[in-house]
Amino acid sequence: MAEATIVKPDLDFVKGVIAAGGESLKKCYQCATCSVVCNVTPDQNPFPRKEMIWAQWGLKDKFKGNPDVWLCQQCNDCTAYCPRGAKPAEVLGAIRKQTIQQYSAPAFLAGLVNNKTFMPVLFLIPAIILLITGGFSIPEGDIVFSNFFPIHTIQFVFTPALLFGLAVGVMGVMKFWKDMKQAAGVTSGDLKGSIIATAKDVISHGKFKDCGVSKDRFLSHFLVFYSFVALAIATGFGVLYIDIFHVMSPFSLFGKGWIVKLFGLAGAAGLLLGVSLMVMNRFKNAAKVGIGSYFDWLLITIIAVVMASGILAYLTRLAGIAGLAYPIYFIHLVFVFSLFVYLPYSKLAHLFYRGTAMCFAKYSGRDKTIDN
């Protein structure tokens, strides 16, 4: 006689998934339509049907070191075709949020970022830090942002913020990689080949082209991704000019720092278009796939405010309206700081975890796009 399997549900996990946007979870009756329509899942042991039952039963441990929830590209095809309205794409999104919280230390910060009750606190903390470090008295004369918040103070505050975000993210993915190896019983593979193949997927955004319902996600995500790359290049050149060439104001359009301005403007324009498309797509597909969770909207909001405040600060500076330019610039700094510090706890953490899961899928042979 077969031994009985004792299921030990983690009810807090189920409640967490439901609170994070997976409230439709209980509607699933395991028909597997979702796994059939998913263009991204491997044929063997496909997702997201199995994840739906694990989440329903509160089998939290099944998600420890599970790459599949990250291989999902959130295209929403499964949600559109689910006959029960169980919204598997939203449920996987809620599970990803739980995974981020599980792997990101300290836990209280992860809880703070993902609880909408604390949203005002989220931006108040950076505002206080910047007020303490910057002083912020509005200077007389021409509008020069570096007179308001000195460039070296920006480096002093923002570099540790970014390094903190990156360090927490890297530590998280190291634990995640170890757990994936353990869960899959994989001890070796072609790491270099997997990294190269993953980089090609990320650069081309090839997986997005498999989406059916949310085809438009390719363009919006592509624009946002490459806008961040352009802004990172602009920042890199900015640091280079200031620290190596000692040009204290590398931001004039035709001066020595023209390249900073070029990449900065291209990044801002791409971000404006990309985020606008993201918001429009969400509303356009709302009837079929829902509008998204707080987790989704928090990131969209932070990126939108960073972009809008950056552009407005620039325009009000050109127009010579100091009473607007300086406060808007301050808001811009608060949201950039938030983006850096909350990076490993927000939806932006998918940069770490999705890339790592895609790499592991190739490394372990689950994704057959490279020979192992």
Ligand code: SF4
């Ligand atoms: S989520 Fe929907 S499509 Fe998938 S198994 Fe459950 S009921 Fe079927």
Ligand code: SF4
């Ligand atoms: S959202 Fe798209 S990629 Fe994710 S499980 Fe559903 S169909 Fe597959």
